[in-house]
Amino acid sequence: MKKLRIEDKLYLVGYNVDHEYSHLGISDSEACKTCEKKQCTYVCPASVYSWDEKEQKININYDACLECGTCRFACDYITWKYPRGGFGVAYKFG
Amino acid sequence: MSKKDFDVIVVGAGPAGMAAAYVLAKAGVDVIVIERGKFPGSKNVMGGIFYRKPMDDLIPEFYKEAPIERHIVEQRMWLMDDVSHFSMGIKTQKHNSEPYNCFSVLRAQFDKWFSKKVVEAGALLINETVVTEPIVENGKVVGVRTDRPQGDLYADCVIAADGVQSFLAKSLGLRKKITPNKVALGVKEIIGLSEEQVNDRFGIKDSKEGVTIEITGPFLKGMEGMAWMYTNKNSVSIGIGVIIDDLINHNMNPNDLLESLKNHPSVLPLIEGGETREYLAHVIPEGGYKSVPRMYADGFMVAGDAAMLVDSVHREGSNLAVESGKLAAKTYLEARESGDFSEKTLSRYQEKLEETYVLQDLRYYKNLPELLEEKRYLLTEYPQFLIDAMTEIYTVDGVPKPEKFRKIKGELKSRFGYIGLAKDLYTIWRKLR
Secondary structure (H helix, E strand, O other), X not given: OOOOOHHHHHOOOOEEXXXXXXXXXXXXXXXXXXXXXXXXXXXXXXXXXEEEOOOOEEEEOHHHOOOOOHHHHHOOOEEEOOOOOOOEEOOOOO | OOOOOEEEEEXXXXXXXXXXXXXXXXXXXXXXXXXXXXXXXXOOOOOOOXXXXXXXXXXXXXXXXXXEEXXXXXXXXXXXXXXXXXXXXXXXXXXXXOOOOXXXXXXXXXXXXXXXXXXXXXXXXXXXXXXXXXXXXXXXXXXXXXXXXXXXXXXXXXXXXXXXXXXXXXXXXXXXXXXXXXXXXXXXXXXEOOHHHHHHHHOOOOOOEEEEEEEEOHHHOOOOXXXXXXXXXXXXXXXXXXXXXXXXXXXXXXXXXXXXXXXOOOXXXXXXXXXXXXXXXXXXXXXXXXXXXXXXXXXXXXXXXXXXXOEOOOOEOHHHHHHHHHHHHHHHHHHHHHOOOOHHHHHHHHHHHHHOHHHHHHHHOOOHHHHHHHOHHHHOXXXXXXXXXXXXXXXXXXXXXXXXXXXXXXXXXXXXXXXXXXXXXXXXXXXXX
8 A cells, every 4th residue: 555644644634723823832942952853853743843954943734633642741842732623634534 | 709701611622522511511511612623523533443332431432423433343463574464353243233233434434423413412612612621729720821812711620631741730830841752643544445345345235334453563664653534434544643753763654554554465455546635743652651641630620531541452542532531520529518529539530540450460571661661672582582473373384383384483492592482471461460
């Protein structure tokens, strides 16, 4: 079976994107620079986090977030709130 | 007496919150359910099977009208390595007649239906609203703050059924910090197939009947986890849940894991040609009994995933959620008679749960999460031994059977040592006492 990338799969997910407010953040971006594993970049099932080598920071693509909360258990510097009411992921099947 | 908008505020319209609201509304209590999603179920992911009993006690014969996919007549358990699986299971006609044992459901649809029943019973449901914090006065929870303008709501009692993240229980200090070794990430796909394909591939005669497969073993490369396949009407739910700490330590991307599962030679023929319809992720509380928090405070109770009520051994969760929601509601109804919603009165809720299978089951396995964390090899090496032994026994190659059995015995000794084996058996026996 053809392997599907996360990007391919996220097209299938219904979202109501909040263009004004990101529910995800990093409390101390300095910590990312010395973080060896940068686990947020690979444990997230929606690839929300990516390391920007040039800017030396983590980019957060919050509108892809599936709201599982894995990142907040995986890293203490990630600040995680629910998206505002009605925004975010909306599953059709569940 | 402070302000009061409702008798009870239920936070979260999942199975726990809605079971609580249903009981309360039926008893004439003025109850509001606050849900952050567009509709109940829109944020929810089914990582298991929906067991009938607790729901049937609440809404008799609910399965005749609820959007269920199939009733489960066969449950298979696979121990799998990269090229083989050793299969056990039970298929019984005892589960093929009403009232049935359990069902595959799709939560976005099922929870939406459940919420209609709750509203019909008389509860008020507000969607698209996030509860941001509890309102505490004089050490007592008197309401909740929401993200709506003038969004403070007051009540005698708040039931937090706000899911595994449970910001409410945490902000009240009821719950310890959840560490990544006590939670699993589950990722799942819904793969569309025709009804006939599902029936043929899973050996099902009638489209109402369903099959489940749970899979663990060395294919997980030493990570603690479980994969699953559940037959829906015209799709298959396939997913895998792994302890987050293990994903981190193995540098593992959950989607890569799911993709390799889908392409495993034992799995692929069951889903091949199907089209992925949805991709989902959710966290599962796996800490067991020892991670269950104090479930009450003055004017406050916690139910469902928010109280870490998941039995990962038997993949039970939504049934425990329904049961806990019901008992929280019943505790409120008792407290209402005396008008006393203090911590002491509401502590009856946790006592009640201790008396039911919910906490008795979790208590039985209370040492298991630590045992498996200490001895991850139990999930890898013993299943691998079984797979190899079965392969040896079923391979006819001219080697006399006594020699085969000697070889298997030799493998057992060389892989574990008789002392190691005895130790492991003793540890498991002791931990499960």
